[in-house]
Amino acid sequence: MMQFTIRQQDRQTKGRLGQLRTARAVIDTPAFMPVGSLGPVKGLEPEDLHDLGFRLMLNNAYHLYLRPGHKVVAELGGLHAFTGWPGAILTDSGGFQIFSLAKLCKITDEGVTFQSHIDGSTHFITPETAIEIEEALGADIIMAFDQCVALPASRAAILEGVQRTTAWAKRCQASRRRNDQALFGIVQGGLEADLRRISAQELVALDFEGYAIGGLSVGESKADMYAMLDVTAPELPEAKPRYLMGVGLPEDLIEGVARGVDLFDCVVPSRHGRTGWLFTSFGRVSIKQAQYKQDERPIDPDCGCSVCKRYSRAYLHHLFNVKEMLGARLNTIHNLWYFADLMQRVRSSIERGTFLTMREEFYRARAEAERV
Amino acid sequence: MMQFTIRQQDRQTKGRLGQLRTARAVIDTPAFMPVGSLGPVKGLEPEDLHDLGFRLMLNNAYHLYLRPGHKVVAELGGLHAFTGWPGAILTDSGGFQIFSLAKLCKITDEGVTFQSHIDGSTHFITPETAIEIEEALGADIIMAFDQCVALPASRAAILEGVQRTTAWAKRCQASRRRNDQALFGIVQGGLEADLRRISAQELVALDFEGYAIGGLSVGESKADMYAMLDVTAPELPEAKPRYLMGVGLPEDLIEGVARGVDLFDCVVPSRHGRTGWLFTSFGRVSIKQAQYKQDERPIDPDCGCSVCKRYSRAYLHHLFNVKEMLGARLNTIHNLWYFADLMQRVRSSIERGTFLTMREEFYRARAEAERV
Numbered sequence: 001m002m003q004f005t006i007r008q009q010d011r012q013t014k015g016r017l018g019q020l021r022t023a024r025a026v027i028d029t030p031a032f033m034p035v036g037s038l039g040p041v042k043g044l045e046p047e048d049l050h051d052l053g054f055r056l057m058l059n060n061a062y063h064l065y066l067r068p069g070h071k072v073v074a075e076l077g078g079l080h081a082f083t084g085w086p087g088a089i090l091t092d093s094g095g096f097q098i099f100s101l102a103k104l105c106k107i108t109d110e111g112v113t114f115q116s117h118i119d120g121s122t123h124f125i126t127p128e129t130a131i132e133i134e135e136a137l138g139a140d141i142i143m144a145f146d147q148c149v150a151l152p153a154s155r156a157a158i159l160e161g162v163q164r165t166t167a168w169a170k171r172c173q174a175s176r177r178r179n180d181q182a183l184f185g186i187v188q189g190g191l192e193a194d195l196r197r198i199s200a201q202e203l204v205a206l207d208f209e210g211y212a213i214g215g216l217s218v219g220e221s222k223a224d225m226y227a228m229l230d231v232t233a234p235e236l237p238e239a240k241p242r243y244l245m246g247v248g249l250p251e252d253l254i255e256g257v258a259r260g261v262d263l264f265d266c267v268v269p270s271r272h273g274r275t276g277w278l279f280t281s282f283g284r285v286s287i288k289q290a291q292y293k294q295d296e297r298p299i300d301p302d303c304g305c306s307v308c309k310r311y312s313r314a315y316l317h318h319l320f321n322v323k324e325m326l327g328a329r330l331n332t333i334h335n336l337w338y339f340a341d342l343m344q345r346v347r348s349s350i351e352r353g354t355f356l357t358m359r360e361e362f363y364r365a366r367a368e369a370e371r372v
Numbered sequence: 373m374m375q376f377t378i379r380q381q382d383r384q385t386k387g388r389l390g391q392l393r394t395a396r397a398v399i400d401t402p403a404f405m406p407v408g409s410l411g412p413v414k415g416l417e418p419e420d421l422h423d424l425g426f427r428l429m430l431n432n433a434y435h436l437y438l439r440p441g442h443k444v445v446a447e448l449g450g451l452h453a454f455t456g457w458p459g460a461i462l463t464d465s466g467g468f469q470i471f472s473l474a475k476l477c478k479i480t481d482e483g484v485t486f487q488s489h490i491d492g493s494t495h496f497i498t499p500e501t502a503i504e505i506e507e508a509l510g511a512d513i514i515m516a517f518d519q520c521v522a523l524p525a526s527r528a529a530i531l532e533g534v535q536r537t538t539a540w541a542k543r544c545q546a547s548r549r550r551n552d553q554a555l556f557g558i559v560q561g562g563l564e565a566d567l568r569r570i571s572a573q574e575l576v577a578l579d580f581e582g583y584a585i586g587g588l589s590v591g592e593s594k595a596d597m598y599a600m601l602d603v604t605a606p607e608l609p610e611a612k613p614r615y616l617m618g619v620g621l622p623e624d625l626i627e628g629v630a631r632g633v634d635l636f637d638c639v640v641p642s643r644h645g646r647t648g649w650l651f652t653s654f655g656r657v658s659i660k661q662a663q664y665k666q667d668e669r670p671i672d673p674d675c676g677c678s679v680c681k682r683y684s685r686a687y688l689h690h691l692f693n694v695k696e697m698l699g700a701r702l703n704t705i706h707n708l709w710y711f712a713d714l715m716q717r718v719r720s721s722i723e724r725g726t727f728l729t730m731r732e733e734f735y736r737a738r739a740e741a742e743r744v
């Protein structure tokens with residue numbers, strides 16, 4: 001089972017240093033989770049993630065339900081045995097993917113009917129089947145099945161989503177058969193502050209083992225996203241982990257931590273890596289630019305990753321240019337190292353009481369690089 | 373510079389155990405070279421190849437000449453610095469790729485005019501520019517620029533190819549500026565035994581540091597290929613390394629060794645890996661077959677590779693099925709391990725005087741697997 005302890009509360013922000021323990025791993029928080037939609041983070045082995053310092057990763061229930069199927073994974077011993085990942089795993093419930101990827105979604109109070117984005121086959125998922133799928137996959141932490149309303153939406157539609165999310169959350173709890181997984185509820189409410197509060201309060205009353213903030217980073221402004229965090233986080237119990245889903249960029253992680261978030265996940269480091277975008281201490285770099293063709297320097301001279309130790313910008317430019325899959329792998333390793341290191345710096349700054357200074361320096365370094 | 377010593381001659385076949393030394397590596401022969409056309413073996417880092425036991429790999433001058441350009445590689449310190457590969461490198465001269473990949477080839481005694489298969493741009497390569505390119509790339513072993521005649525071809529066309537290959541070989545030698553690379557000549561002659569002999573004799577008279585047998589494994593029968601090896605190898609000096617270019621399948625390596633070949637290269641392990649074909653002690657397996665969907669066993673229970681230690685057929689089937697690039701990487705690692713292990717078994721059987729038995733067992737295991 002999961003344990004969460006707050007080791008230190010930042011005095012100047014809502015940031016907190018914590019530790020999450022599952023049967024398989026100890027995760028220092030705030031932490032970023034890399035995303036392996038179909039099992040692996042694209043191009044990486046479990047050993048690579050472990051070497052980068054990650055102890056908790058995310059797998060997508062929706063993708064694994066479609067292929068190879070949750071029953072196949074269960075028969076093969078669950079996700080850990082299937083993928084070879086020795087650390088902890090969190091599975092999302094599939095709700096977000098169904099609403100964003102699948103075709104012809106039809107939502108009723110009972111559940112969601114949708115067509116697979118792979119082969120068009122029709123599927124019906126309820127809170128009960130979502131839990132059945134996540135229990136079969138066997139992650140350490142599983143997410144309740146929620147309704148994520150696409151924005152912009154009417155207040156009535158958002159309210160309906162909140163009410164359904166609460167009703168479904170109860171059904172998720174009621175349908176559990178395993179007691180060795182932690183179940184998190186997901187706060188919805190779009191950009192409506194009072195609906196966010198209501199959603200959080202209703203879920204807190206159900207006493208989940210952790211709480212996620214969903215339905216953000218879906219196109220709204222950063223100011224809107226941060227405002228929703230400001231409203232939602234204080235409603236959540238201090239002693240339980242808070243997870244901001246699908247977020248995000250480095251500045252979003254820092255702002256999320258400042259508002260009391262403990263966990264993040266995002267495809268940004270791997271997807272950006274595959275498209276040639278590299279995160280550095282001086283901002284984002286597009287390795288496909290011609291200026292790097294003969295650049296012997298590492299991506300970021302201040303980076304301690306295995307890629308920056310071994311390869312030049314020129315080589316990574318070449319690999320991207322000729323579409324060598326090794327390029328995607330190396331870019332992803334560098335980006336994930338950046339994210340792991342950023343969270344490490346966040347944690348040690350909270351520990352030393354210098355988180356606000358760290359945040360200022362982060363923005364200053366970026367602003368200086370942009371002036372150059 | 374390169375040194376080659378024969379450590380042991382097999383008594384029952386023409387097989388020989390040798391050692392090739394370059395400034396960067398000691399290579400036990402017979403050896404298989406993995407192919408990194410554009411730098412890396414697709415999806416693999418230098419460390420992966422090294423862990424698999426390889427100390428010599430091949431890079432394609434044609435591909436690297438087009439992208440990023442040999443001058444760019446030279447300015448970045450040569451192929452070793454560019455790719456991070458610490459072992460020895462052999463570059464082919466580009467001849468074979470020009471004749472097989474490029475468009476609108478026009479061959480004169482002077483050289484070859486062709487259009488890039490990438491962007492259609494026109495290029496003119498002569499023996500002199502081929503050596504200039506290979507010296508800029510900076511491999512340990514470089515190949516003379518030859519004319520590989522596509523089969524079937526008239527005897528007259530094959531003879532012309534042989535004569536031009538000899539003339540070009542002389543020009544390659546004359547245009548060298550570096551003295552720290554070994555230069556190999558390439559025997560041509562199609563499937564004409566007497567022309568193969570003439571080509572070999574003419575090149576041997578030029579005293580190269582090693583000899584390659586080119587223009588084979590281009591669609592002819594195995595019997596024809598082996599017959600040409602039977603004819604060609606005895607013409608080559610005992611004390612120099614012999615390299616059978618672009619070959620091949622496991623049985624071709626064994627048959628090549630039995631006929632006195634020391635070096636092989638082929639894209640088969642990596643290309644087959646990407647298309648889901650895996651080499652095992654019981655023959656080739658297509659991981660995409662539905663029968664592997666829930667198969668918990670490793671690819672080959674007798675394989676000692678890191679993939680077979682960690683992953684099931686079911687997981688590799690899944691990765692292939694969902695087109696995860698990790699699948700290509702893992703399949704390639706397994707296949708290269710098989711090739712490295714096969715050559716290791718070949719070498720130790722020569723050392724123990726049991727090469728013929730090893731060859732018989734190889735065919736027997738395959739035949740047994742096919743009967744099942």
Ligand SMILES: [Zn+2]
Nearest residue numbers: 303305308334
């Ligand atoms: Zn780096």
Ligand SMILES: [Zn+2]
Nearest residue numbers: 675677680706
């Ligand atoms: Zn294996």
